[in-house]
Every structure is written in C-alpha cells, then in structure tokens.
Amino acid sequence: MVLKFETKWEIPYVHSAGEHGTKFFEALKDKKIMGVKCPECGRVLVPPRAFCERCFVDTTDWVEVSDEGEVVTVTVTYIKFTGLPDPPYATGIVKLDGADTGMLCLLGGIDLSDWKKVHETFKPGAKVKAVWKEEREGKITDILYFEPVEK
C-alpha cells in the first residue's frame, strides 16, 4: 500500500466579458438574444464573437435573433458526473431563427427519464423556444432551458 494525500484548489477568477460579451449578456436581461454578422461571409454568429474565424475580419454588425429555433442535437445524461447536477438533465445545441450557428444550451420542459421520449421530442429540426428566468441577471443561465414549441 502507498500513502494517499488529499488536496484541493480554490482559485478565484474575475473574467472580463469584453465588449461583445457585455452587449450579449446585457441584452439577455431584456429577453433578447443578440448575434453578430460577419461582413464577409454574412453568417450571423450566436453567441457573438469579436472576429469571424473563417474570414479573419472584425464583426461589427449586431443582429437580434429569435428566442425560438430548431434542435441541432441533444444528449441526456443518466449517470452522475462529479460536480455536475444530478441526472437526468439534457444539454443540446439549438440553431435560433435568424442565426447561422448553433448555440449550446440546456433543454427541458419534458420528462427526461424516458430517453425514447426525449428522442421523439427533441429530434433534429424540432421547434423549441427559450424559457426565461424570472429575475434575469445578464448571464447565460438567464435562459433556463429550451422547451418544445408545441407540447
């Protein structure tokens, strides 16, 4: 047998959202989702970023996109991951109407215990809409999750 030592890190950070991030998060408070349009390829990028990695140019034009869109993909975990919520919960990618990229998000509003039902409800292309937090604070979690448009 060898000895084992338990250690832990607790390091606080203050992350700057930058100008693009700030505009995006501030808009969430008003239930608005903002993207940026690349002046060259014309793609609307959501979440917004300061430059288009394809065209390598600044993104300066802001566009409001819908809080409704369609499912690109979904997963539900039925196993517990350390430090993450108790299962089941669903994460996916939703392409919002007016956006050209998908956005990582939580999915919900349905019974997640039956994966067959999840598969039926959130199949690729299924229409979903954002469920907003009552008291919004300008964070990505202001969108609680996306739920089916037609329940």
Added chain:
Amino acid sequence: MKVGIVGIGITEFKIHDEPFYNVAYRAAKKAMEDAEIERREIDSFILGGYDNLGVGRTISNMYVAPAAGGYLRHEIRVAEDAAFALPLAYMRVKSGLSDVAIVLGFGHSSETPVELVELQSLDPLFHRDLKLSLQMGYAMQSFVYRNTFNVSEEDTAKVVVKDRKNAAKNEYAFQKEKISEEEVISSDMAVYPLRKPEIAEWCDGCVAFILAEETTAKRINPEPIWIEGLGWTYDNYFMGTRDLSKLFATAKAAEMAYKMAKAKPSAIEAAEIMDLTSDYHFMILEALGFAEYGKAKELIDSDLPVNKSGGALCTNAYGSTGAFLLANLAFQLREGEIDKGIAQAMTGFAQNAAVAILAR
C-alpha cells in the same frame, strides 16, 4: 533523410499507484533499453500529456523532464495528447538540430474526476454554466451522426464487441473483458444515445518513443519504423459552429499526413484510431478516407485491421491514449504484419486531431 522510431517503451495501462512521473520514467527507461542507448545519447527531450488540473500540478515539465532523462538538458512540452508531440520531435530531427530525440507522454486520469478538469476547459462566460461533461459532448455528436446517416445501435454495438475482442489479446490494454452485441444493446443508457460500454473509461499509462535520423537510426536499430506522414489541426471550439456529423479536424490532419507520405488510404494496411465512443470509430474511419461519410459501418467485417490494440474504447489514459495507439501500430510494423499503417488521435470535444503514417 528519413526519420525513424528506434525505441518504444510502454507501461501497463491501469490505475497506477505510482505518481505519473514515476510511471513516465518507466516508459522512458524501457524505450532506451529497447533502443539500447543511454540518456546521454539523446539530444532532444519532447514531452506530451495533460498537465495542470488533471494531475493537480501546474507545469508538468518539472516532473516529466527528469523522467525523460532530460536533467540539465533542454526540454520542451507540447499541449494535448502526447501524439501531438510526435511532429515536434520529428521536426527537431528532420531539421538536423537533433540526432536522437525522445518523446515522452504521460496519461493520468485517476487523481481527480476528469469531468471536473474538463469543465474548467469550457469558456466561463458562454459554456461552463451549461454543465457539459466531455462524454455529453461526445454523445451530442453521436446523436447527430446516427440521425444523419441512419446508423443503428446494432451497428455501433459491433464496434464495442470488436474492440473488446482485440483488447483481450493485448497485454497493454486496460479493459479486456469480452462482451456480446446483446450485452451492449441491453446495458444501461449512460449518456443518451450512448450506453455504458460505448464510452471509453479512464485509466493511467505512459509511452515513450526514441526517434533518430536515418543513418543513426539504422545504426541503433536495423529495422526502424519510419515516420512517413504527419498532420495535425483543430476545428472550432464553439460546437454549434461545427457540422457534428463529420470530424473535420481528423479529415484535415489526415489530408496533411497523406500528402506528406505521398500515400492514399488504399495504401494503408492497418489503422489505430482514438474511438472514445463507438460512433467515433465509424466517424474517424470516414474522416481518414476509408469509407464515404455514413458508410464506415460496412467496414466492420472488412479485411482492414482497425484497432488491433482494442482502441481507445478499451484503453484511454488522459493524455497518452494517442501515443498508446501509435505504439500499438508500431508493434504491428515491427512484427512484419503490415508495411504501412495510420494512427489517429483527437482531444477535447473531438475538435483537435493528429494523424501519423508509419511504415517499415
């Protein structure tokens, strides 16, 4: 001038009781014994593997450089899986700056829950609060892949059965328990649509390679394994920006490696691929050019030996899985089973990839 692999050192892949640097030392020592050279004959020390949160220590070079034999010599470390360090060692030798180089990769998953480590790799503004584990990222790709190309559970279960069967015969593999197709399909749903045996489990293990320029290589080892092609690239970190049904990073890295090797997929006689999930097995084979997109399931019974090692599904050490696969490909060349083969590694949410073509 060619560059050859003249020594290989590989440890057991399991949950090790020794700290990662002691396991790494074993791999380096074995590689030098295999090449029958001393550490003073090595003039480049290239390190690979994940540091920081995974092993609870920043700047892993401090620990791994001495383990590689690099005490009071120069060393340099490459991020990502140790397979990504191979190109740098190759370039050191090819450029003439080095005659003999060592690549030492450590993989260590057992000191902390890897999901917590990977959560810290997610952007703290847009992504981290969405509670995505690495396996959930993989599963989102599986969902798209299966839906796009009509791939069934029966198809993906066959991958697990095949990998496990191969791993059972590999002394270095971690997960060696055989499993049937029925057992895979009836096992618990873990991260939808992936069932438990369809996701690689974590373990620890280290790998080292000794590289040398052609003349020196032949002096050290009458039958070196030649590095003919190398490629590496990365895709978008924002998963929503990628077409998740394909592995573009692997395809691009393969394109680069094939071009350098002046080879086509038809010249490849065996593949070792980092199938962290059953779906990735098919997706990687497609990205490497062995099948059209969506058609790799048809290769399951083909003559092309894929993952004789058991693949990443059976052996996955955080940071050295790609190096493990490379070593296993090199063993097949050494044994004379094949003349040319390809090894692939990928990291993160499959957005980074490295590919190597080896020949004898």
